[in-house]
Amino acid sequence: xxxxxxxxxxxxxQVVDCQWACPAHTDxxxxxxxxxxxxxxxxxxxxxxxxxxxxxxxxxxxxxCEPACRRGRTGQKPVAICRLKRVAADHRGDxxxxxxxxPPKNGKKVALIGAGCASxxxxxxxxxxxxxxxxxxxxxxxxxLMRSNIPSFRLPHExxxxxxxxxxDMGVDLRLGTRVDSMQALLDEGFDAVFVGSGAxxxxxxxxxxxxxxxxxxxxxxxxLESVAFGHIENIGERVLIIGVGNTAMDCxxxxxxxxxxxxxxxxxxxxxFFKASDWELEDAxxxxxxxxxxxxxxxxxxxxxxxxxxxxxxxxxxxxxxRITGQRVVGEEFIPCDDVVLAIGQDNAFPWIERDLGIEFDxxxxxxxxxxxxxxxxxxxxxxxxxxxxxKNIIWAVEHGHQAAISIHxxxxxxxxxDRIPVHxxxxxxxxxxxEWSYSNSFDPAARRKMEHVPLAQxxxxxxxxxxxxxxxxxxxxxxxxxxxxxxxxVFTDDLCIECDACLDICPTECLTIVPDAEEPALIASLxxxxxxPDQPLYVxxxxxxxxxxxxKDENLCVHCGLCAERCPxxxxxMQKSLLKFPRAADHxxxxxxxxxxx
Amino acid sequence: MTFIAKPRIDLPSxxxxxxxxxxxxxxxxxxxxxxxxxxxxxxxxIVQAFWEMxxxxxxxxxxxxxxxxxxxxxxxxxxxxxxxxxxxxxPSVATGAMAGNRxxxxxxxxxxxxxxxxGFGQFGHVVRRNLNLLYIIENNGVYGLTKGQFSASADVGSxxxxxxxxxxxxxxxxxxxxxxxxxxxxxxxxGDRDQLVPxxxxxxxxxxxxxxxxxxxxxxxxxxxxxxxxYAYTREHKHEAVKLDFVxxxxxxxxxxxxxxxxxxxxxxxxxxMLRRTEDSYDPSDRSRALQYLETARSRGEVVTxxxxxxxxxxxxxxxxxxxxxxxxxIPYEELSPGSEALRKLQxxxx
Ligand SMILES: Cc1cc2nc3c(=O)[nH]c(=O)nc-3n(C[C@H](O)[C@H](O)[C@H](O)COP(=O)(O)OP(=O)(O)OC[C@H]3O[C@@H](n4cnc5c(N)ncnc54)[C@H](O)[C@@H]3O)c2cc1C
Ligand SMILES: Cc1ncc(C[n+]2csc(CCOP(=O)(O)OP(=O)(O)O)c2C)c(N)n1
Ligand code: SF4
Ligand code: SF4
Ligand code: SF4
Ligand SMILES: [Mg+2]
Numbered sequence: 001x002x003x004x005x006x007x008x009x010x011x012x013x014q015v016v017d018c019q020w021a022c023p024a025h026t027d028x029x030x031x032x033x034x035x036x037x038x039x040x041x042x043x044x045x046x047x048x049x050x051x052x053x054x055x056x057x058x059x060x061x062x063x064x065c066e067p068a069c070r071r072g073r074t075g076q077k078p079v080a081i082c083r084l085k086r087v088a089a090d091h092r093g094d095x096x097x098x099x100x101x102x103p104p105k106n107g108k109k110v111a112l113i114g115a116g117c118a119s120x121x122x123x124x125x126x127x128x129x130x131x132x133x134x135x136x137x138x139x140x141x142x143x144x145l146m147r148s149n150i151p152s153f154r155l156p157h158e159x160x161x162x163x164x165x166x167x168x169d170m171g172v173d174l175r176l177g178t179r180v181d182s183m184q185a186l187l188d189e190g191f192d193a194v195f196v197g198s199g200a201x202x203x204x205x206x207x208x209x210x211x212x213x214x215x216x217x218x219x220x221x222x223x224x225l226e227s228v229a230f231g232h233i234e235n236i237g238e239r240v241l242i243i244g245v246g247n248t249a250m251d252c253x254x255x256x257x258x259x260x261x262x263x264x265x266x267x268x269x270x271x272x273x274f275f276k277a278s279d280w281e282l283e284d285a286x287x288x289x290x291x292x293x294x295x296x297x298x299x300x301x302x303x304x305x306x307x308x309x310x311x312x313x314x315x316x317x318x319x320x321x322x323x324r325i326t327g328q329r330v331v332g333e334e335f336i337p338c339d340d341v342v343l344a345i346g347q348d349n350a351f352p353w354i355e356r357d358l359g360i361e362f363d364x365x366x367x368x369x370x371x372x373x374x375x376x377x378x379x380x381x382x383x384x385x386x387x388x389x390x391x392x393k394n395i396i397w398a399v400e401h402g403h404q405a406a407i408s409i410h411x412x413x414x415x416x417x418x419x420d421r422i423p424v425h426x427x428x429x430x431x432x433x434x435x436x437e438w439s440y441s442n443s444f445d446p447a448a449r450r451k452m453e454h455v456p457l458a459q460x461x462x463x464x465x466x467x468x469x470x471x472x473x474x475x476x477x478x479x480x481x482x483x484x485x486x487x488x489x490x491x492v493f494t495d496d497l498c499i500e501c502d503a504c505l506d507i508c509p510t511e512c513l514t515i516v517p518d519a520e521e522p523a524l525i526a527s528l529x530x531x532x533x534x535p536d537q538p539l540y541v542x543x544x545x546x547x548x549x550x551x552x553x554k555d556e557n558l559c560v561h562c563g564l565c566a567e568r569c570p571x572x573x574x575x576m577q578k579s580l581l582k583f584p585r586a587a588d589h590x591x592x593x594x595x596x597x598x599x600x
Numbered sequence: 601m602t603f604i605a606k607p608r609i610d611l612p613s614x615x616x617x618x619x620x621x622x623x624x625x626x627x628x629x630x631x632x633x634x635x636x637x638x639x640x641x642x643x644x645x646i647v648q649a650f651w652e653m654x655x656x657x658x659x660x661x662x663x664x665x666x667x668x669x670x671x672x673x674x675x676x677x678x679x680x681x682x683x684x685x686x687x688x689x690x691p692s693v694a695t696g697a698m699a700g701n702r703x704x705x706x707x708x709x710x711x712x713x714x715x716x717x718x719g720f721g722q723f724g725h726v727v728r729r730n731l732n733l734l735y736i737i738e739n740n741g742v743y744g745l746t747k748g749q750f751s752a753s754a755d756v757g758s759x760x761x762x763x764x765x766x767x768x769x770x771x772x773x774x775x776x777x778x779x780x781x782x783x784x785x786x787x788x789x790x791g792d793r794d795q796l797v798p799x800x801x802x803x804x805x806x807x808x809x810x811x812x813x814x815x816x817x818x819x820x821x822x823x824x825x826x827x828x829x830x831y832a833y834t835r836e837h838k839h840e841a842v843k844l845d846f847v848x849x850x851x852x853x854x855x856x857x858x859x860x861x862x863x864x865x866x867x868x869x870x871x872x873x874m875l876r877r878t879e880d881s882y883d884p885s886d887r888s889r890a891l892q893y894l895e896t897a898r899s900r901g902e903v904v905t906x907x908x909x910x911x912x913x914x915x916x917x918x919x920x921x922x923x924x925x926x927x928x929x930x931i932p933y934e935e936l937s938p939g940s941e942a943l944r945k946l947q948x949x950x951x
Contacts (some may be wrong), residue, residue, distance in 0.1 A: 074609050075610050436604075444609060446607070446608075499636065499823070499831045499832070500791055500835075501637075501790075501831060502641045502644065503635055506640060509607050509608070511613075531613050562604070564606060568635045568636070569636065570636025570819045
């Protein structure tokens with residue numbers, strides 16, 4: 001097999017499973033180590049550099065990093081990456097003096113539509129470079145869905161305000177209560193660039209018999225949550241049905257409980273394995289005694305005397321093979337009484353305010369055509385990001401879109417090619433301190449994942465804004481940080497140093513190393529000492545070894561980064577080196593920016 | 601050495617052997633040997649062989665003398681019995697142990713100093729008595745534990761780390777064991793596990809004294825240029841005369857063995873060793889040819905490896921003594937020691 005090219009930053013990046021899975025590539029192991037040292041402010045800043053909203057995301061991030069976490073492949077639950085992020089945010093000190101100094105304006109003007117996390121990230125990157133950023137927001141408060149839809153019992157207002165204000169206070173020209181009704185008119189104002197961060201604001205309808213007659217008691221989830229958030233709705237009937245089983249449904253059912261409902265059912269068309277909601281959101285809802293009813297497909301709203309009395313459902317049966325539905329049939333019908341229904345079956349983006357003759361192309365689903373890398377639309381200087389770009393995703397994706405769009409906006413304003421972007425930069429530095437000392441906590445800690453404490457049920461529903469999760473206490477933090485395997489402390493191999501003594505193979509607790517005669521990939525895989533369980537995980541193949549011409553092969557999937565191979569190796573052929581990845585931001589594209597350099 | 605013990609991580613890929621144990625269950629405590637020592641590699645080969653053979657740890661007796669090599673029984677099969685004895689005197693202790701309980705699987709680990717210098721006499725006698733055990737000599741050409749003085753297996757002309765040349769004739773444990781009437785004599789190399797593991801398995805299942813001389817580089821005192829027991833030298837001069845594959849009793853002999861080339865020898869427990877010659881007409885059942893072959897190879901500067909000699913028909917110590925088939929440890933004390941009256945009767949018979 002070909003010798004692995006580890007000079008490509010992607011190679012070692014991929015080994016850091018959480019960072020690879022995080023859309024904004026947050027340096028998770030680094031901030032976890034800082035938390036372990038009690039350096040909460042530093043840990044917060046490492047987060048902020050990538051994900052901009054650590055306090056918010058430490059509570060409500062979709063956390064794609066956790067299912068990817070290496071710890072999950074050691075027969076345990078993943079590291080509580082998200083909760084640790086909250087620890088950094090909750091315990092950090094003042095960061096005022098770490099914020100960038102805002103320079104005089106550079107004369108370039110950027111208009112941003114919507115004050116959601118995508119637009120705010122663009123401002124975060126561009127205002128400190130001298131750009132004049134004007135944000136138009138239809139609502140009276142900034143934050144987008146983070147404020148209008150994510151309930152305050154999951155995301156307290158103080159946290160939200162703090163992190164949003166920090167960006168606005170850099171000098172953003174924020175125009176609240178200002179809906180943009182015409183793109184044409186906005187373009188006529190002569191901005192150098194326009195960023196569309198207007199989200200996916202249209203909740204999906206369910207047009208079944210009785211829909212119009214019962215309109216008073218049928219609510220569209222995201223609109224209803226918004227009304228609750230801004231205090232326009234303060235109660236709901238006792239018996240509530242939530243249609244749909246995604247994350248919005250989870251917020252709707254839990255919010256209902258806080259507005260007076262006492263019998264809440266979430267109605268799912270399919271069996272549990274096909275739910276869209278994250279496991280933890282489902283668990284949290286079920287802990288509050290929400291009933292999740294499966295295999296019920298909505299058929300009609302039942303109205304008596306002009307008032308909603310319930311809904312009828314078709315009871316479904318499915319054939320499932322290999323985790324896929326291969327057949328389905330209706331096996332019955334059921335009436336379920338209720339006072340209110342909340343529809344939480346998805347959102348779409350909608351752009352009635354963008355004229356279709358501006359050179360901004362829309363595809364056949366009426367979604368704008370946007371370049372995935374540069375975020376530019378088909379019209380020069382008009383960019384899209386967040387839910388507005390490729391449909392509803394989540395906050396962390398919107399943030400990454402913001403970073404990338406900011407680079408594009410900068411390049412556009414400076415008259416440079418949008419794809420002339422600085423590549424990701426990799427630094428490697430040995431973590432060897434002495435004979436048997438490494439500057440990271442390399443011993444494998446078998447502790448199980450710590451459990452987050454919640455406010456008792458009895459207290460929880462008294463006030464809408466009572467935050468349910470209590471955060472980790474000091475003891476929990478101390479254990480949880482040690483569960484991180486430090487995947488960024490890489491095993492780096494130097495071919496010509498190896499004397500093929502097998503010491504590393506024997507000490508490796510997961511048998512992830514093998515020395516074999518070189519062969520084509522399938523044969524090499526067949527000869528690995530431990531079977532290769534995850535074909536998507538990389539193999540690290542050395543060049544020919546000096547004494548026998550065989551090769552060293554490492555299956556990255558199994559490595560727990562314990563460093564024992566390096567510690568055992570008599571010749572230091574294996575070394576533990578930290579991979580530090582630098583993801584360029586808009587500011588790094590300034591001609592005056594310091595070039596990314598080696599730090600070790 | 602390392603200071604962090606190898607952690608136990610239960611992985612989905614972990615496999616169990618026939619008695620439900622993981623390979624990890626055959627490991628021992630954290631090795632204190634120098635990182636990269638050949639002895640650790642042999643330990644790993646022993647772990648693999650015993651795990652694959654599904655030998656119950658409590659049926660194993662580990663015996664050793666003194667030396668880095670003799671420390672290694674602590675690093676494998678923690679659940680086994682063990683006796684780390686006196687320098688060069690392990691064979692006596694082993695003889696006592698096996699006399700007492702002939703049902704144990706005995707594995708003796710010794711060094712070239714332990715067996716060929718101070719313990720040469722004991723080594724010779726345990727071989728000629730054909731005590732039923734696996735006798736591994738972890739051969740690094742030096743006294744590792746006492747900082748690298750030449751041992752009796754150091755080749756003439758080989759150089760110590762600081763340049764001193766060895767002028768004493770060397771003792772080859774393989775030639776010695778064959779000429780002393782050994783019933784199973786082999787040589788391996790710590791850096792060639794594919795060869796060593798089947799040798800260990802065959803040695804365990806062979807009834808009698810199975811001597812395996814394993815060239816095992818000492819990374820600290822004998823892995824330099826001028827050494828004839830280094831990784832590099834051994835890899836360059838190693839020559840496998842007979843390739844051995846071990847086939848457990850219940851298993852079919854697979855088609856990979858060409859009957860014209862491979863010769864099957866059945867051991868007492870029904871397992872078989874498949875011997876494949878890599879060299880003209882080498883025959884590991886012919887003692888004089890084996891000795892002649894070793895001598896020729898020596899003069900050519902080759903390190904011959906593989907199963908050099910085997911004779912399944914030689915009687916082992918218990919056969920020669922005519923002792924009871926029951927392990928003495930299973931016999932009630934009154935029966936073992938019937939008292940002074942019985943002794944008097946016996947003596948009377950002999951008068
Ligand atoms: C109920 C619910 C719960 C969610 N929970 C989570 C969660 O726990 N974790 C997570 O990561 N994600 C969650 N999400 C998804 C997440 O909120 C969004 O993906 C994210 O907010 C998208 O950010 P954005 O900046 O693209 O747009 P948005 O946050 O939608 O912001 C768009 C803003 O633009 C404004 N706007 C729209 N049109 C105009 C216009 N014409 N003129 C002026 N202003 C305009 C809107 O008022 C809004 O403030 C949830 C979504 C919902 C609906
Ligand atoms: C009776 C006695 N004499 C001498 C010693 C000192 N001594 C300890 S180990 C050793 C040599 C061991 O050499 P070897 O068996 O080759 O083991 P190695 O350390 O090389 O593996 C000697 C001479 C001793 N412990 N006891
Ligand atoms: S173990 Fe730590 S570094 Fe590795 S994937 Fe999990 S959180 Fe990230
Ligand atoms: S760091 Fe080395 S010894 Fe530890 S699991 Fe990874 S490869 Fe194995
Ligand atoms: S421990 Fe070092 S020298 Fe020995 S095989 Fe491993 S990499 Fe090679
Ligand atoms: Mg020795």
